[in-house]
Structure formats: structure tokens, C-alpha cells
Amino acid sequence: MNRAALFKLTLIWACAAVLWDFIGNPALAVAILGTLWYRREATALFVNGLEHDSGAGGACLALVLFIGYALISPPGAADDLLRDIASGAYGFDYRKMYPGTTLPNYDMYLGFDYALSALNSYIGPRATLHAVQAIAVASFLSLFVFLCRQSSVKLRAEHYALLAVAFATPLSGRLFLGRPEIFLTAWGLAAALATTPRRIALWVAGGLLCSTGYWLAALYFPFALLLRAGWKQKGAVLVLLFGFHLGYWHLISNGDYLSSLRLLSVWTANRLTTIQETQSFLQLLLNPYFAALSLLAAVSCAARKLTGRDYAVFALIAFFALSGMVRYVAVWVGLLLMLILPWLANQSVRPLALRAGLLVTPLFCAATAFSQAASYGSLPAFQLPAGAYVLTSMDTATFAVPYFNAGRVQVAPSMELGANTHEVQALAAQLTHGKLSCDQLRAQGFTHVVENHLTQIPACLRLIAIRRGWRAWQVVQ
Numbered sequence: 001m002n003r004a005a006l007f008k009l010t011l012i013w014a015c016a017a018v019l020w021d022f023i024g025n026p027a028l029a030v031a032i033l034g035t036l037w038y039r040r041e042a043t044a045l046f047v048n049g050l051e052h053d054s055g056a057g058g059a060c061l062a063l064v065l066f067i068g069y070a071l072i073s074p075p076g077a078a079d080d081l082l083r084d085i086a087s088g089a090y091g092f093d094y095r096k097m098y099p100g101t102t103l104p105n106y107d108m109y110l111g112f113d114y115a116l117s118a119l120n121s122y123i124g125p126r127a128t129l130h131a132v133q134a135i136a137v138a139s140f141l142s143l144f145v146f147l148c149r150q151s152s153v154k155l156r157a158e159h160y161a162l163l164a165v166a167f168a169t170p171l172s173g174r175l176f177l178g179r180p181e182i183f184l185t186a187w188g189l190a191a192a193l194a195t196t197p198r199r200i201a202l203w204v205a206g207g208l209l210c211s212t213g214y215w216l217a218a219l220y221f222p223f224a225l226l227l228r229a230g231w232k233q234k235g236a237v238l239v240l241l242f243g244f245h246l247g248y249w250h251l252i253s254n255g256d257y258l259s260s261l262r263l264l265s266v267w268t269a270n271r272l273t274t275i276q277e278t279q280s281f282l283q284l285l286l287n288p289y290f291a292a293l294s295l296l297a298a299v300s301c302a303a304r305k306l307t308g309r310d311y312a313v314f315a316l317i318a319f320f321a322l323s324g325m326v327r328y329v330a331v332w333v334g335l336l337l338m339l340i341l342p343w344l345a346n347q348s349v350r351p352l353a354l355r356a357g358l359l360v361t362p363l364f365c366a367a368t369a370f371s372q373a374a375s376y377g378s379l380p381a382f383q384l385p386a387g388a389y390v391l392t393s394m395d396t397a398t399f400a401v402p403y404f405n406a407g408r409v410q411v412a413p414s415m416e417l418g419a420n421t422h423e424v425q426a427l428a429a430q431l432t433h434g435k436l437s438c439d440q441l442r443a444q445g446f447t448h449v450v451e452n453h454l455t456q457i458p459a460c461l462r463l464i465a466i467r468r469g470w471r472a473w474q475v476v477q
Contacts (some may be wrong), residue, residue, distance in 0.1 A: 019158065059160040062362035066370055073144045075373035077129055078396045080378075081178040081275030082403035083255075083415055084109060085125050088117030089407030096308060096404050099389075104215075104260040106253040111212030112180040126376070132178040139186040140175060140330075141168075144337060146193055154166045157359055158344055161336070162296075164365035168289040170326075171333045173372035180214040182330055188223030189334040192309070197226045203227070204237055212247045215257070218245050222319055225312040226338075230286070267418030281326045289368070289397050290333070297336045300343035313338050380470035382449055392446045393431035393439065397470065398449040412446070436461070441475055449473040 007036040024449050076417060085096070090096040092114070093106040094164070107113055119130045128442040144166060148159045148339035149216050174182055187210050194203040221241045224234050249257040282286045284290045301310065314337050320328045386388065386408040392398045412430045420428075430436050441449070441460065449461060452470045461473040 002441075007316040031216050038380060056155070058359050059164070059362045060156075060253040062164060065363060066366040069367070069370040074130060074376045075176050075370070076376035076379050077399075078374050078475075079399045080415060081129060081132060081179060082115050082178075085120055085128050086402045087113040087118050088120065090402075092117075094414070098208070098408065098412060099410050099412045100424070101416075101419040102263065103255060103414060103416065103419050104253065106169035106260075108215040109180055109213055110252055111209070111366045112214065114477075115213070125406070129178070129376075133176055136175045136178050136182050137172075139183065140171070140334075143186055143189055143193075143334070147189075147238050147337060148341060150193065151345045157342075158347060161361040162340065162344060162357075164362035165289050165292055166333050166337055168365035168368040169287060169293065169333050170284065170290065170372065171331045174327075174330050174424070176373040179418075180210070180217075181220075181327075184214060184217055184220040184456075185330045185334065186357040189226075189330070189338075190221045191226035192338060194226075195285065200227055200229060200237070204240065210246050211241065212248060213306060215249055218242060221245075222316060222410065224231065226309065227316060261418075267416050270418040273417070273429055281321065281324060281328065281332070283326060284329055284332070289365075290329070293333065293336045293340070296344075297339040300340045304343050307342075310339060378468050379404075380452075380467060380472070382432075382450060382465050382467065382472040384448055384450075384472065388448045389446050390450055390451050391427060391431065391444075391446045393453055394428045395432075395452075397452075399452055401410050410445075410450075443477065448473050449475065 033070045045431075086097070087094065087107065087109070092110060094103050094107065095101060095105070116128055116132065119131065140164075143156070144163050148155055148163070152159065166225045187206050190206075191203055192198045207217075207221070208299070210220075218241070221238055224241070227234055227237065229237075246257070252261060256388070285294065317332065317335050319330050323373070338469065374396070381400070381404045384401070384405050386410040388405075390397075390401050390409055390411045392401060392411060392413070393415055396409060398413065398415065401409060412424045417425060417428075427436065427440055427444065427446075430440075431449070431451050431455055434453050435452065436456075436458045438458045438460035448464075450470065450472050454471070460476050462476050463471060464474050465472040
């Protein structure tokens with residue numbers, strides 16, 4: 001036995017002793033020692049595995065991780081979904097939930113609110129909230145998988161990594177909010193899958209149903225451009241959708257629908273401060289995942305011959321960009337995927353280091369996606385006395401207070417900041433900046449305050465409860 005072989009045996013026995021001492025697992029020790037001894041064969045096996053791994057295992061593991069996160073720390077919703085679930089307790093009249101506002105005299109989310117109210121009566125508010133979130137996530141996951149299958153017979157590691165990146169964008173945050181707009185977006189993007197007359201008919205039926213749940217559903221009807229049909233058929237579909245939408249909301253609003261649309265500009269002009277929803281969509285480019293999708297879409301368009309559907313996608317991107325609002329991130333993520341997938345079908349990542357990163361991407365993205373959800377346990381779950389009129393600072397409490405006190409309390413400001421008086425908006429702004437005026441608080445008739453901002457405690461407030469950084473106060477008259 002030569003010196004090199006003796007040194008190898010000594011090293012192996014030393015490793016075995018360390019493993020046995022610290023791990024105490026003979027099977028693991030044998031596995032590691034075997035890998036060291038047959039390092040060439042092990043390396044070849046590892047390289048072969050990387051080259052031929054479809055990525056399905058990693059994607060399934062990422063999905064299990066995502067579900068595990070949800071079970072350990074159930075996600076909550078930070079805004080509208082909480083209000084929608086509680087709307088039935090107020091007779092589907094948001095003016096009763098948020099008094100003293102210029103909200104319309106009809107429920108602007110009637111079909112959606114009715115569906116949630118019915119579900120709430122069977123399984124309760126919390127289960128309803130999680131069910132809506134699960135349906136939203138499942139809808140987009142299924143939609144994206146079908147879009148991938150449309151351009152590739154078999155999904156590969158590249159597809160799974162792309163889908164993981166898509167969910168790591170701010171899209172996931174929108175899914176957890178569970179608004180009716182997210183379901184309209186999923187329905188709209190599904191137009192790309194409507195490739196037969198029967199599928200087109202099903203898509204139109206889905207649109208008619210979805211339009212009953214949101215008063216501005218017509219904004220999503222241009223997705224008909226993605227249908228695989230002639231221009232006459234697309235025009236007929238648009239006429240049917242718009243006609244039904246206008247007729248339905250005209251009846252629901254007792255003829256006030258078209259005039260109530262003017263409130264959109266009135267509310268915008270009446271806001272004393274800006275809200276996050278209306279911020280520029282250009283800030284999305286600061287998100288590395290969204291920026292990566294945008295870059296891949298640009299490369300795809302430059303590297304292949306564009307088709308009619310590509311031009312339809314461009315038109316839709318331009319249409320939703322006209323709003324200039326970040327709130328349509330789900331639309332843009334779906335449209336960017338449509339631009340990337342035809343090019344990705346013929347691409348394959350070969351370098352082993354890059355391919356290894358590709359295979360673990362879904363795991364990292366699953367954690368990133370879930371981090372966008374607010375924990376259900378972090379919501380201000382205060383039980384307030386019946387008849388309370390509660391001031392919040394235009395944040396989660398604006399929606400959580402009526403959710404946890406459905407039908408028993410009233411809240412200000414309302415979900416639309418511009419629908420409130422300047423006096424109420426000024427109080428909410430004061431609260432956001434950590435202070436309040438007792439005189440103004442009493443003048444507006446508030447009996448309670450729920451907040452997590454106050455740094456200067458007014459003399460007229462008496463603390464009644466604390467929960468996860470939130471505080472509930474009673475206004476002393």
C-alpha cells in the first residue's frame with residue numbers, strides 16, 4: 001500500500017469517526033463515505049441528474065412549502081375582502097358601514113358580496129376569507145400552467161422557474177387580498193385559452209357572471225382581443241358583454257349607474273392625500289422579479305417573429321398602462337408571461353451552475369410569495385360595543401373593524417378616501433402622523449378610535465384594549 005492510499009484511508013476513518021461521534025447515524029456515515037470513495041461516479045450521477053431533472057419535484061416541494069406556510073401562519077387580507085365578507089350584515093349598503101360619505105346608493109360589488117355572504121353563512125367569516133384566497137391562488141396557478149402547456153407539450157424546469165418568478169412578483173400580494181378584480185383578471189387572461197367555439201362560449205358566460213360582482217368590470221372586457229376568433233366575433237362578444245353589464249348595473253342602481261361613474265373623478269379630486277393603489281406602475285420595475293419578467297419578455301419579442309396574439313398583448317398592456325396605476329400588476333404579469341412562453345419553448349439552460357439555480361428557484365420564490373401576505377393574527381380583532389362610531393387612519397383597521405364587528409359598528413374613513421368629508425380625511429391624516437385633536441374628534445361624533453400610530457395621546461382617549469401593536473380607545477365625552 002503506497003503513501004497516498006494510506007493517507008486516503010486515514011482521512012476516511014477520521015471522517016467516519018467524526019460522523020459517528022456527532023451524527024450517530026451509521027447509514028448517513030456510510031453514504032457520505034461511499035460518496036467520497038466513489039466521487040467520480042457520484043459527480044457523474046449528480047451532473048446527469050441536473051441535466052435531466054424536469055424540475056417537477058422542486059416545483060411540488062415549493063408548493064408544499066407554500067401550503068405549509070399558510071397552515072402555520074394563516075394569511076389575512078389587509079383591505080377590501082374583510083369589508084366584502086361583512087357587507088351582508090349591513091344589508092349590502094356601504095353607506096351604513098361608512099356613514100356620511102358620497103358612496104353610491106347601491107352595492108358596487110353586489111354579486112361578489114352576495115356570494116361571500118352566502119358562503120359566510122355556511123362556514124363562517126374566517127373560513128370564507130381563506131377560501132377566497134385559496135381560490136384566487138389556485139385560479140392563477142392553473143391559468144399559468146395551462147398557458148405553459150399551450151406552447152409546450154411537456155413542462156420543463158425552465159417553465160417551473162418562470163412560474164415561480166411570476167408568483168414572487170407583487171402578484172401574490174394581490175392574490176391574498178382576494179378582490180373581485182383579481183378574479184376578473186384571471187377570467188380575462190383565460191381568453192388566451194379559449195381556442196374553440198365551445199371554450200369561447202364558456203369564457204363569455206364566465207364574463208357575464210363576473211360582471212355582476214364589480215361595477216367597473218367593463219374595464220376587463222378588452223381581454224376579448226386575446227380570443228382566437230375573427231374580428232366580427234370579437235366585436236359581437238364585446239357588444240354582448242358591454243350590453244349585459246350596462247343593463248344589469250342600470251337595474252341594480254335604479255337607473256343611477258352611468259351618473260354614478262362620475263364619482264370616480266369627484267373622489268379623485270376630493271382626496272387630501274394620495275393612496276397606494278394610485279401610485280405609478282413604473283415602481284414595479286424596482287421589483288427584481290417583475291424586472292426579470294420584463295427583461296425576458298423584451299428578449300423574447302426581439303428573438304422571434306411576432307404573431308397576432310403578441311400585438312393583442314401589446315394593445316392590452318398599453319390600455320391598462322393608461323391608468324398609470326400599480327394596482328393592475330396581475331394583468332401585466334399575465335401578459336408578460338404570454339410574451340415569454342413562445343420563446344421559452346425552444347430555450348434550455350445548459351450550464352450546470354445556472355441549471356442548479358433554476359431547479360431551486362421555486363423554493364426561494366415560494367417563501368418570497370408568501371412573505372407578501374399579512375398574518376391573520378396581526379389583524380386588529382377588537383370587539384367594540386354596538387353602535388360605536390370608529391375612527392381609523394385609512395389602513396387595515398378601516399376594513400378589519402367592520403369585519404370583526406359586522407353589523408354592529410360604523411367606521412370612518414370609508415374604503416374610498418375621496419368619498420369622505422375633508423374633516424374626516426383630516427382626522428385620519430392626523431392619526432397617521434401620530435396625533436389627534438379632541439375637539440375635532442368630538443365634533444365629528446366619534447366614540448372610539450382604533451390605531452397603531454399615535455405618539456401623542458390626547459386627553460380625551462381612554463385605552464380599552466391592545467392587540468399585536470394595535471390599540472382600541474374610547475373617546476371620553
